[in-house]
Amino acid sequence: MADDPKTLPKxxxxxxxxxxxxxxxxxIALREKGIPFEVRLPVxxxxxxxxxxxxxxxxxxxxxxxxxxxVTIFDSRIIVDYIEDxxxxxxxxxxxxxxxxxxRMVEEAVDTQLEAIGWGLMELRVFKRGxxxxxxxxxxxxxxxxxxxxxxxxxxxGDAPFFGGAAFLRADMAVISHLMGAARPAPExxxxxxxxxxxxxxxxxxxxxxxxxxxxxxxxxxxxxxxxLFKRQxxxxxxxxxxxxxxxxxxxxxxATDTIRFSTEIA
Numbered sequence: 001m002a003d004d005p006k007t008l009p010k011x012x013x014x015x016x017x018x019x020x021x022x023x024x025x026x027x028i029a030l031r032e033k034g035i036p037f038e039v040r041l042p043v044x045x046x047x048x049x050x051x052x053x054x055x056x057x058x059x060x061x062x063x064x065x066x067x068x069x070x071v072t073i074f075d076s077r078i079i080v081d082y083i084e085d086x087x088x089x090x091x092x093x094x095x096x097x098x099x100x101x102x103x104r105m106v107e108e109a110v111d112t113q114l115e116a117i118g119w120g121l122m123e124l125r126v127f128k129r130g131x132x133x134x135x136x137x138x139x140x141x142x143x144x145x146x147x148x149x150x151x152x153x154x155x156x157x158g159d160a161p162f163f164g165g166a167a168f169l170r171a172d173m174a175v176i177s178h179l180m181g182a183a184r185p186a187p188e189x190x191x192x193x194x195x196x197x198x199x200x201x202x203x204x205x206x207x208x209x210x211x212x213x214x215x216x217x218x219x220x221x222x223x224x225x226x227x228x229l230f231k232r233q234x235x236x237x238x239x240x241x242x243x244x245x246x247x248x249x250x251x252x253x254x255x256a257t258d259t260i261r262f263s264t265e266i267a
Contacts, residue, residue, distance in 0.1 A: 005086040008069035012037040015054050015065040017045060018214040021115060021177035022076035023064040024207050028173045029080050031203035033087050046230040059266045062233070077107065080170060092170040099164065103171030106156060106163055110178045114149050116241035117142050121182040123232060123242070128222040129250045141245040146183045154191050161197060168201060180208050231261040 012030070016023035016039050030037050042054035045063065057072040058065035066073045066082065073079050084092050093100050121142055124135045153175065157163055163171035176198040185191040198204045224230040234242065234251065239262075242251055254260030 005068065005071065005082075008071065010036060013057075013067040014039050015042055015057055015067070016063045017041060018210040019181075020063050021118070021181075022111070024177040024180075024211065025076050025173050026064045026066070026079050026083075027207050027210075028177065028203045029083055029092060029170070031206065032092070032168070032173070032201075033083065033090060035083070035087055046224075046232075059264070061264045077111070080173075084170075092173070094164050094167070094169055096165070102156065103163060103169065106153070106171045107174040109149075109152070110175050112237045113145075113241075114178045114183060116237045117145055117149070118178060118182045119238050120241050120245065120247075123250070125182075126218060126221060127225050127230075127232060129254070130247065134247065134249065138242075138245045138247055142182075149183065150185050150189070150191055154189070157191065157194060162194070168198065172198060176204055177207075180211065225259050226257075228258060231259055233262065234260050235263040 012035065014023065014026060014030070014037050016027070018024075027037070027039070040054075042061075042063065043051040045054075045061075054065065055061055057067050058074040060074060062074065064074075064076055064079060066079045068082075068086075073082050080092065094103065120138070123129045124138060129135075130138070160166070162168050163175060176195065179185065179191075179195055180199075185195060187193070187196065199208060221230060225232070232254075234254070239251070242248075251260070
């Protein structure tokens with residue numbers, strides 16, 4: 001018999017990295033619902049060799065992962081589904097089935113295509129992958145793609161204050177987690193005004209500050225990559241994005257120097 005979530009401990013453990021937009025989405029959802037939780041950064045997460053406690057919660061060794069007593073869940077969308085199922089009030093989803101479907105499509109789009117752009121720009125700007133000419137070329141592709149994505153999100157938002165309609169809901173939590181970084185729109189645009197509305201919420205403001213604070217500890221992290229101490233994960237949509245934008249040599253170099261990694265097989 002499965003564990004009854006209502007009889008499990010009230011405090012949850014979220015395995016995370018503050019810069020992960022997937023972890024940010026989970027933390028915003030929990031804060032919006034007023035659910036207490038603790039956070040933990042997996043040991044060795046940057047190198048792909050994490051401690052057994054984290055691996056037990058996330059066999060793919062990816063953040064976020066959730067522990068609720070003996071219940072362990074990986075993947076941000078599945079985690080948010082679980083949160084909504086166990087604590088349905090206040091709901092993270094609009095009542096209208098059409099708005100629900102639209103919100104799920106938006107979440108899918110930002111969690112794959114837009115996430116890959118933000119991740120890729122960090123590879124270039126923070127981890128210093130590629131030479132100057134390669135970085136400039138790839139960044140030009142990224143700028144065009146971000147502009148296209150901003151246009152798509154602006155059309156989808158329309159005149160509504162939030163992607164969930166009148167209320168800040170799950171789709172908004174997904175989008176804001178990806179737009180607080182490299183893909184942030186100009187403040188004078190309609191999408192920029194939406195970002196400001198989101199940041200006015202305590203759940204988002206706290207999560208954004210945690211992400212900003214974590215950046216301070218990333219100085220000279222490119223040296224750790226070159227020394228083989230840090231291996232960025234090139235999985236599915238991220239790998240496709242790098243190849244699509246002309247980063248084949250970056251991938252080849254990362255494989256040759258053993259400074260990139262791929263998804264962990266579930267054993």
